Amino acid sequence: MLQCLKRRFEKHVQRHKGIAWADVQARLDGNPKALESLRRMEDSGGEPDVIGQDKATGRFTFCDCAAESPSGRRSPCCDQEALGVRNEHKPQGRAVEMAAAMGMQLLIEEQYRALQRLGEFDAKTSSWVSTPAQLRLQVLSRCCIQVPLSDSVEDWSDDAFWAELKRRLPTEVAGTQITGPSIEKRIAPLRSFVAEPMRWGNLFLAGDAAHIVPPTGARGLNSAASDIYYLYHAMLAHYQRGDASGLDGHSAKALARVWKAQRLSWWMTTVLHGFPDSIEYDQRLQQTELEDLFSSDAAQRSLAENYVGLPF
Numbered sequence: 001m002l003q004c005l006k007r008r009f010e011k012h013v014q015r016h017k018g019i020a021w022a023d024v025q026a027r028l029d030g031n032p033k034a035l036e037s038l039r040r041m042e043d044s045g046g047e048p049d050v051i052g053q054d055k056a057t058g059r060f061t062f063c064d065c066a067a068e069s070p071s072g073r074r075s076p077c078c079d080q081e082a083l084g085v086r087n088e089h090k091p092q093g094r095a096v097e098m099a100a101a102m103g104m105q106l107l108i109e110e111q112y113r114a115l116q117r118l119g120e121f122d123a124k125t126s127s128w129v130s131t132p133a134q135l136r137l138q139v140l141s142r143c144c145i146q147v148p149l150s151d152s153v154e155d156w157s158d159d160a161f162w163a164e165l166k167r168r169l170p171t172e173v174a175g176t177q178i179t180g181p182s183i184e185k186r187i188a189p190l191r192s193f194v195a196e197p198m199r200w201g202n203l204f205l206a207g208d209a210a211h212i213v214p215p216t217g218a219r220g221l222n223s224a225a226s227d228i229y230y231l232y233h234a235m236l237a238h239y240q241r242g243d244a245s246g247l248d249g250h251s252a253k254a255l256a257r258v259w260k261a262q263r264l265s266w267w268m269t270t271v272l273h274g275f276p277d278s279i280e281y282d283q284r285l286q287q288t289e290l291e292d293l294f295s296s297d298a299a300q301r302s303l304a305e306n307y308v309g310l311p312f
């Protein structure tokens, strides 16, 4: 095991600048528990390597450095609690418990970002990072009601908001709502915008700077992330290999996906929102769209495909 770790350590010096293998080995020699954890990481395809040292304690940090998550560790739930709330398509494993069984912990976001600066990892797979408990509170929800754009947030006290939400929900659902003080309130306009092309000379646009969708389809962050994914790889190709084709094609490639997100958001907005200037004909079409969605497998599949996010 030590030989395997040493070979990897020497092959990837950029991951642990200023750290000598002799010091790492000296600590590992007296720590069979740590060696056993590393063996488990290695056996499951993690390719552990040293990525840092705690200056105060002198302890070294090992982390999985496989380019992509090993096949046996893909698509788990976060932990038992997260698994418990999944009704269908329950994932097989739980990331927190898998790590604990190896004597390891999940990286926190800051560590994951630091790891990404040491090489190219996780470009095709995804990883769980340890999530702060306050971000995972199950009693928090985002609730939306449509209001005239002329309203302001001050017009909507928490009590007024909850009363209006309940009034618009079916009685049996309204009765189950648990309400509490809001932590944030805002009025988001239903607007759509695309800047085309997404490049001007050496200026590259991405995310909301290039395109806005109404919140109905929850596509904004997804589109911003895919823009950056394309741009990141295009920049790598340009700066590392002198290949400008990715940058030249960035706008067209990103826009092809952006327009699909726009279409979904526009469609969901027209189906799910009421508009003050709509005539009876519009309302009947809206009703028919919804009936088609509820009765057609093909329509539901198409919505699901677009809603979970198109591949990029």
Ligand SMILES: Cc1cc2nc3c(=O)[nH]c(=O)nc-3n(C[C@H](O)[C@H](O)[C@H](O)COP(=O)(O)OP(=O)(O)OC[C@H]3O[C@@H](n4cnc5c(N)ncnc54)[C@H](O)[C@@H]3O)c2cc1C
Binding pocket: 186, 188, 206, 207, 208, 209, 215, 218, 219, 220, 221, 222, 223, 224
């Ligand atoms: C209420 C609301 C709910 C949403 N819900 C969803 C959802 O459920 N799903 C979804 O996919 N999307 C959602 N979105 C959209 C999503 O948040 C955005 O599409 C996404 O954050 C865009 O990412 P971005 O990096 O392009 O822009 P931003 O996240 O806006 O990041 C831009 C950053 O630039 C900073 N900045 C601005 N000006 C300057 C300056 N001059 N100098 C330095 N920094 C500056 C800003 O402070 C900000 O941090 C929602 C948006 C809102 C407002």
